[in-house]
Amino acid sequence: MLFRRTMVAVGAAALVTIPGAAAQAASVTDARPPSPGSAAVETAPPSVVRAAPSAQDEAFLRAANEINLAGIAHGRIAWAKTGNAEVKKIAGRLMVDHIRLNAKVSEAARKLKIRLGFTPNAAQEALAERYRAAPAGSFDALYLSTQLELHQQAKRIADAQIAEGRDASLKRIAADSAPVLAGHQALLREATN
Template identity: 45%
Template sequence: MFPRRIATALAAAAVVVLPAGAAHADQPSAQDATFLRAAYQGNLAEIQGGRIAWQKTTDPAVKSLAASLMRDHIHMNADLYTVARNLKVTLPMEPTAEQKALTERYQAAEATAFDEYYVSTQLAVHREALKMASEQIEEGSEQSVKQLAEDASPIITRHQQTLRDIAEAEGIPGYGTGSRVP
């Protein structure tokens, strides 16, 4: 009985003496957990939007883009899921309300206006995704989460360039010759 009391007392003392961060060293920071959740939801939304674009467009460039977006975001989510699981971060199973609303607008868009709407909104979405990844690289603390952001950045940049190329080819306002839109 006496050895059990000593062990209990030592364990309690260790908890009191350890710094706050040491007791939760295996948990990711709020920044890391927020990034994982937001990136996962963003990828889910990209996959859904890509499916809609694949079905609605008749433009081969937009169809190819949609296939690329679906493939790349499925792969990014698989990697992200593994990291989140290792860090015990619970991921949402669906996009945000705002992302769902955009998906609904894609569904409702007239075929004649779909490509321009899809490309222009995807440019904005990818601009935000690149900003989020950059912030994670700079401010994140967990190396595996920072690595996800580093790995995603060139993919997002490639998507942005493809979107810009399509926008310019389609004559979408702000993306013609001599225009400069990030």
């Protein structure tokens, strides 16, 4: 009981002293005389006004998010379903890279106050169902060929953002993702040959 009373007293003292100290510090900094030849004018801190993202910027964020989520979901299915060590390695690399890419996309969307979905789009979900239903003997070929198509689509989306996007940070994300997507395409092409 004594401990509780002591903690309440310390907390109350802190509440009383902290605002007083803040006010005193503010009065000290406000009490500086203006420099010679300048008027004592209060200026507001500069604020950064960010333009609203363009339709292209929003479309890029949404499409990139869906593609990354699909890459992760499809990779999980492939990791669990394949018996081929090379396909398992490719699926693992795709998952890791798409997790990293989507972290950048999600952070950019948060800064731009754009809400993104939590699942791949309907076509990508349907492809996941095809993967789940595929017989073990034909799964690897289906996975590799369809992932190659999806990565070609992803590269086109990144290229469109680089060429037509307005937001510099999103253009940078698209430019940074291009070599990753090209690397995925090379892995997938090599595995299909």
